[in-house]
Every structure is written in C-alpha cells, then in structure tokens.
Amino acid sequence: MNADWPLFEVFIRSRGGLEHRHVGSLHAADARMAIEHARDVYTRRQEGVSLWVVPSAQITASDPDEAGALFEPARDKVYRHPTFYEIPDEVKNL
Amino acid sequence: MSAPDARVRYLLRLGDTSLVLGQRLGEWVGHAPALEEDLGLANLALDFVGQARLLLSYAGELEGSGRDEDALAFLRDAHEFANLALAEQPNGDFGDTIVRQWLIDTWQLQLYAALSTSTDERLAAIAAKSLKETRYHHRFSSGWLARLGDGTPESHARVQASLENLWRFTGELFAPDAVDEAMAAAGIGPQLAGLEPAWSALIDADLKEATLRRPAPQPFPWHGKRGVHTEHLSHLLAEMQQLPRSLPGARW
Secondary structure (H helix, E strand, O other): OHHHOOEEEEEEEOOOOOOEEEEEEEEOOOHHHHHHHHHHHHOOOOOOOEEEEEEHHHOOOOOHHHHHHHHHHHOOOHHHOHHHOOOOOOOOOO | OOHHHHHHHHHHHHHHHHHHHHHHHHOOOOOOOOHHHHHHHHHHHHHHHHHHHHHHHHHHHHHOOOOOHHHHHHOOOHHHOOOOHHHHOOOOOHHHHHHHHHHHHHHHHHHHHHHOOOOOHHHHHHHHHHHHHHHHHHHHHHHHHHHHHOOOHHHHHHHHHHHHHHHHHOHHHHOOOHHHHHHHHOOOOOOHHHHHHHHHHHHHHHHHHOOOOOOOOOOOOOEHHHOEOOOHHHHHHHHHHHHHHHOOOOOO
C-alpha cells in the first residue's frame, strides 16, 4: 500500500512567531492523511504548533549539476556582505 | 448497591473500555499496512492506555482496598472486566479496526463532552483531557472510514461488511442499567439515552461521506459492562496479563 502513496514534505512551526521549517518527508494517500501522519511521526514530543505538508512532486528543485553556475559566481562578491565596508566614525546611527 | 460502589463500577467501565481498546490497538504495532499507520495506531493506543491509568487509579482509590491501576489492569479475570463488548472485538483486517475505532470515537465524543461537566471534578478533568484526544481519534477514524468506504469497490464492500458485523455491539452503548442510573441521578454521569441523538446524527453524517449504509438496529445480547463478554476478551487478557501474573511485582 505504502509504495502507491505519494511523498509529502513536512514543515513544522515550532512556536508562534517562528517560521515553518522543513523536517522530513513521509508517504500518505492524500493531504489530510499527510497531516495526520506528520502529526504522528514528527510532533509526538511537542515539536510544533502548526504543520504544513506539500506534495514532493510540487517542489521544483535546482539541479545539483548546475550548482556551480548557480552559486559559485557569488563567491568573489564579498562586497555584498555589510562587513565588507568600513563605517566612518562620523556616521552615526547606521 | 451503595453510591460509592456504583461510582467505582462506573469508573471501571470507562477505564476498562479504554484499557482493552488500547491493548487491541497495540497489537497492530509492527503489523500496520504502513510505517506511518503503525505509529498512528500506537499513538492512539497510548492515548487509551493513558486514559485507563487515570480512570483505574481513581477507581482503585475510591474502592479503598489497596488496588492500584496495575492490580486492576493485570490481576482481574475476564468476568471482572467491565468494558464495552465492542472494545474487545478482534482487530480483524484494517477496515474492521477502523470501524470499531470509529464507533467508539463517535460514542466517546458524546460521553466525554457530557462527563466534562460531571459533578465529580476529578472525573470531569479526566474527561476534558480525554475529549481533546478523542477529537483527534475521530478525525483519524472518520477519515479512514471515508477513504475505505468511498475507495475501491473492494474496500467499500469490505468496510460495509465490517460495519454490519460490529453494529450489533452498539446497542450496549445506550442501554443503561442501575449503575448508569445511579450516576445520572447523582449528576456524575449523563443519561445514556440523551447521548444517542447527537451520536446518531454524527454516525449518519460520517456514513454519508463514506457512502456506506447504516445497518438495521439489532437486538443487543452483550452486557460487557456487567462482565458478560465475548470469548475474545479472555485471549486478550491472557496476553496482556501474562508477565505480571507469572512474575508478580516484576520491575525493569
């Protein structure tokens, strides 16, 4: 039965005010069941106050083979970090 | 029967129903159709065992003869158990388990809601805690009932057959006896007949979503809460009680 069920990604908000974070994935026949499975698998120790489940098939992921093209060009652009700049003493309240 | 005796017996009925159902659900561990359902059924089982501990501990204290929750759970024989006969029915296939669960969940939703306003404050607190658990149990079981009932022709036919088979045990839910009457008179428990309309409406709504037929009313031959059980309870207790009976006082 399990092999026929689609995969869902699970996100948990651990406390009010925090963001939902990805915690793992599971199989379920439908979204309602996915919420129940997520509750039973991932929140048994009071890990969260809110759940999201997303069909894994609905996620578009970047291609690992493209990682170089996508992410390496940012490597030498250290000026994008605020710590790159020296702040003159005269500048207050920045 | 004195009022304290009636209250002890009433608590044993509630506690035994939870205990026996929890044991049944625990039998699924390692055997459920999917890992996630294995965990889900185990979570349900633990909710019921938790309810049983609270109820049996309270019964033991009121009884006043030194029996704690463990003595009541592990050292009584089948005829001393007062659970509903529905709770002890075998797991069968997954659909049988779901129908049994759903019938008890819909019943406990009404019962615990009523008991949460009991004049017995300790029982009211146990009921209020259990009601939250029961709302999730019903979400789980009614969801599966709809999935199986409104699923394939085979799943529909099989879960309809489960329903026809287990329906005969629902008569006991609303048949009061002297203990129930005494508890209702004291404001400790509800009038059982008063719970039936809301239960029946919920049953019909869930069955409609699941595209299942409500079975005809059946005469009710079981008196589980008076200790008259089907043959299945003894087998369940033999497994559940084997360790504490063969090694009295064992700890780990």
